[in-house]
Amino acid sequence: MSQEQEHVEPEEKTAQKFAKESRNIGNIMNTFLLILVFMMLCICTVLLVLVVNLNKEVGSINTKLMALQTSGNQPEVYEKTEDVVDINGSSVDQTEAADIAEVDALENKLVWDENADQSSGIRRVYLTFDDGPSANTDRILDILDEYGVKATFFVVGKENYAQQYRRIVEDGHTLAMHSYSHVYGDIYSSLDAYRQDLEKLRSFLYEVTGVECSIVRFPGGSSNTISRVDMHALIDYLDSENMVYFDWNVSSGDASGLHRSADQIAANVLDNIEKYNNAVVLMHDASGKNTTVDALPTIIETLLKSEDTVLLPISEDTVKVQHIH
Numbered sequence: 001m002s003q004e005q006e007h008v009e010p011e012e013k014t015a016q017k018f019a020k021e022s023r024n025i026g027n028i029m030n031t032f033l034l035i036l037v038f039m040m041l042c043i044c045t046v047l048l049v050l051v052v053n054l055n056k057e058v059g060s061i062n063t064k065l066m067a068l069q070t071s072g073n074q075p076e077v078y079e080k081t082e083d084v085v086d087i088n089g090s091s092v093d094q095t096e097a098a099d100i101a102e103v104d105a106l107e108n109k110l111v112w113d114e115n116a117d118q119s120s121g122i123r124r125v126y127l128t129f130d131d132g133p134s135a136n137t138d139r140i141l142d143i144l145d146e147y148g149v150k151a152t153f154f155v156v157g158k159e160n161y162a163q164q165y166r167r168i169v170e171d172g173h174t175l176a177m178h179s180y181s182h183v184y185g186d187i188y189s190s191l192d193a194y195r196q197d198l199e200k201l202r203s204f205l206y207e208v209t210g211v212e213c214s215i216v217r218f219p220g221g222s223s224n225t226i227s228r229v230d231m232h233a234l235i236d237y238l239d240s241e242n243m244v245y246f247d248w249n250v251s252s253g254d255a256s257g258l259h260r261s262a263d264q265i266a267a268n269v270l271d272n273i274e275k276y277n278n279a280v281v282l283m284h285d286a287s288g289k290n291t292t293v294d295a296l297p298t299i300i301e302t303l304l305k306s307e308d309t310v311l312l313p314i315s316e317d318t319v320k321v322q323h324i325h
Contacts, residue, residue: 132285
């Protein structure tokens, strides 16, 4: 073998070794790039989830800030914590009392700062009553019947009121759902707890009246600040069950432990209805709300005399008045 050949062979081996090392390095780089791409995809997915959740959280915070700002402008709804009772007039623990007081302050906001009502034409007024049936239900129904007016009753689950549930339906009013227990700490403890409570009420009402209810009002409204569950999750649940919820844009101001005269309640309603072409009025059907019942004739007579104004019960076709979407 010549010296020239001996010199070439080591060069070829060196070149082959270099090529092999280059391929190994290339494979390592390709593997590294694949891992890097995978990590970037994971990071992007996590960021997307965080952004979606952040948007929901911001919406929830904005709703709570609105509620706190507006409730801060309202007078105290209870003189002391000991005055707070549930819808049946029973005493409650401190946690539930705090929730009730917070919700009542929110509900007493007379006009909601929502997007302007863009509809035109005839003004539609929807009188709604929460928390019944009660000892006042028949009085309310008698007054509505006297004037030929239909309303909406967002009821809770109560024994010994089968006649009142049936009469609401038989008189042509809308029977709608509020909650079965109306205990904030229970129904808003989890999505499953809310679902079970509402399904219990839905089944109960069907057994008593034969009506399959699909219209809902959240206790405290969709903008309540006491729910331990994201309200968007509860709204998604209603959507999945083909149920629709309604809040209100006019409050009678009767959601408190402080006395409101019939004149005050009537003024709260009539002074604010004119701001909307679709006015959903919040009132309460409870044993202690006698002045709410007393205010009804004045409210109805005034509205019936108003031009281009009709009083209607809520239906699935009603323009939705909702605090959050």
